[in-house]
Amino acid sequence: MTSPEERLAALVSEWYTEHARDLPWRAPGVSAWAVLVSEVMLQQTPVNRVLPVWREWLSRWPHPQDLAAEPAAEVIRAWGRLGYPRRALRLHECARALVERHDGVVPRDVDALLALPGIGSYTARAVAVFSYGDRHPVVDTNVRRFVARAVAGDADAGPPRATADLAAVEALLPADRTAAAVASIAFMELGALICTARGPRCADCPVYAECGWQRAGRPAATGPARKVQKFAGTDRQVRGLMMAVLRDATQPVPRADLDAVWPDATQRSRALAGLVDDGLVHQLPRDRYALPT
DNA sequence: TACACGTGGCT
DNA sequence: TAGCCAAGTGT
Numbered sequence: 001m002t003s004p005e006e007r008l009a010a011l012v013s014e015w016y017t018e019h020a021r022d023l024p025w026r027a028p029g030v031s032a033w034a035v036l037v038s039e040v041m042l043q044q045t046p047v048n049r050v051l052p053v054w055r056e057w058l059s060r061w062p063h064p065q066d067l068a069a070e071p072a073a074e075v076i077r078a079w080g081r082l083g084y085p086r087r088a089l090r091l092h093e094c095a096r097a098l099v100e101r102h103d104g105v106v107p108r109d110v111d112a113l114l115a116l117p118g119i120g121s122y123t124a125r126a127v128a129v130f131s132y133g134d135r136h137p138v139v140d141t142n143v144r145r146f147v148a149r150a151v152a153g154d155a156d157a158g159p160p161r162a163t164a165d166l167a168a169v170e171a172l173l174p175a176d177r178t179a180a181a182v183a184s185i186a187f188m189e190l191g192a193l194i195c196t197a198r199g200p201r202c203a204d205c206p207v208y209a210e211c212g213w214q215r216a217g218r219p220a221a222t223g224p225a226r227k228v229q230k231f232a233g234t235d236r237q238v239r240g241l242m243m244a245v246l247r248d249a250t251q252p253v254p255r256a257d258l259d260a261v262w263p264d265a266t267q268r269s270r271a272l273a274g275l276v277d278d279g280l281v282h283q284l285p286r287d288r289y290a291l292p293t
Numbered sequence: 294t295a296c297a298c299g300t301g302g303c304t
Numbered sequence: 305t306a307g308c309c310a311a312g313t314g315t
Contacts, residue, residue, distance in 0.1 A: 042311040049301075049310090083299030090313085120313045140311050159294085160312095188311065197309065198304080228308060231299075240299050278298090296315090304308085 005172050008150060008207060009183040015206035016186030019193070023047065025054065026185075032106035032131040033098075034058050039123045039130075040091050045082055047192075053082055065104045067095035073291035076280065077247050085243055086278055089292075090118025108132045121162060129184050135177035137169035138184040142191025147172070149195060153212030155221040156197070238262045238271035246281060252288040 002010075024030070025038035037057055041050040057078060061067040067075065072092055079088035094117045098104055106127065107113055113124035125136040144157035147168050172187070173180040194201045202208055213219070231237055241261035246253060262268050272289070275281040282292045 039311065044298090044310060044312060045300080046302080046310045081300060083301085084312090086298070087313085118313070122312060126311070138311090141309095142311070192311075226308095229296095229298085232306095234297090236298055236300095243299085274297095298313090300310100302309090304305100 004210065006174065007210065009172055009174050009179070009186075011206045011210075012186045012190050013179070013182045016182065016189055020185075020189055021047075021193075024051070026130075030131075031062075032108075032127060033062075033064055035131040036094075036106055036119075036123070036127050037091065039126045040087055040094075040118055041082060043087060043123070044084065049082060053078070053080055061095075063104060064095040064098040064106070067092060068099045068104075071293050072279075073293060076243075076291050080247075081244075083240075085280055087118060089279055093117040094119065106131070108134065110136060121166075129181050133178060133181050135173060135180040136184075137166045137173060138188065139165045139169050140188060140191075142189075142195070143169055143184075143187045145197065146187055146191045146195045149200075149213040150207050150211045153216040153219075155213060155219060156223075156226075158223055235267060235271045235274065238267055239275055242271060242275060243280065246289065246291050249290070252284050252290040255287045255289065258289060 020026070025035055034054075038050065038054050041054055041057075057067075060078065061070070070092070072089060075092045076085055076088050079085055082088075097116050098106060102112070108128060110124050110128050113119050113127055114121070116124075119127075122138065122140050125138045126140075128134045129136050129138050141157070144160070144165060147165075148154045148157035151168065151172070169184075169187070172183065174183055190205070190207075194205045202211070202214065205211065208214060238261065242258050245257055245261060249257075258272060259265075259268055262271070272281065276283055279292060282290050284290060
């Protein structure tokens with residue numbers, strides 16, 4: 001007897017073994033630290049942009065101790081243009097926490113992982129599953145979309161519901177922990193390559209025949225459209241421009257150099273204050289600024 | 294719950 | 305072209 005849930009997991013897992021991308025953090029023997037770094041870099045960031053930076057980081061800092069020993073400025077510079085540089089700062093803090101609290105070893109326990117800076121519900125479980133092979137539901141945007149379509153029969157996932165989302169994915173996991181880990185990465189990969197947000201490639205989908213959304217006649221999305229983040233003209237754009245100036249500088253930068261990136265003085269002040277408040281920028285004497293030491 | 298938080302490629 | 309989208313987290 002095969003339940004519909006077991007069948008979904010089996011079909012997607014079989015598809016994965018044949019069609020998975022050959023990504024370096026999936027290679028056998030890759031350390032938990034390397035997996036953790038990849039997961040943080042991949043937060044809201046496309047694979048192709050992460051690849052070169054991840055290789056550089058793991059070559060430079062193969063263990064948490066190596067990153068922990070660096071000044072924050074080096075870490076932020078090495079983050080380059082990956083975006084959301086607070087992630088770099090948190091990864092640095094995470095490395096130091098690993099050294100202080102876990103002897104430099106990435107913990108296997110989800111609650112211990114959750115207690116680390118920059119590690120949330122997704123990343124904690126991703127590390128426990130993809131690195132240690134344990135059985136936990138791993139819920140990212142790809143998995144939520146796949147479950148919404150294949151199981152619920154909706155066009156898209158609704159707003160995140162942490163507890164319900166975890167339960168919905170848990171219900172799809174095979175009992176065996178190794179099979180569950182494969183299913184978890186397979187759901188993500190299917191969402192990334194086939195069950196995509198725009199233009200899903202349903203003709204190539206291993207679940208086509210049992211997909212709830214197909215069976216329902218591919219109904220259109222119902223709820224309000226997900227609001228897309230504005231960027232042009234926002235503080236985030238100003239922060240990004242200022243960070244680019246500071247990354248490229250070899251000496252502390254006068255305020256005037258940061259002011260040059262944006263015309264509106266009120267917005268400049270707010271952006272810079274935010275960067276200082278976040279710990280991404282240090283204010284020095286004589287109104288000069290630099291990346292944190 | 295809703296919002297802030299970078300960057301760049303794609304349609 | 306302008307908007308959409310990409311393996312989320314913290315507050």
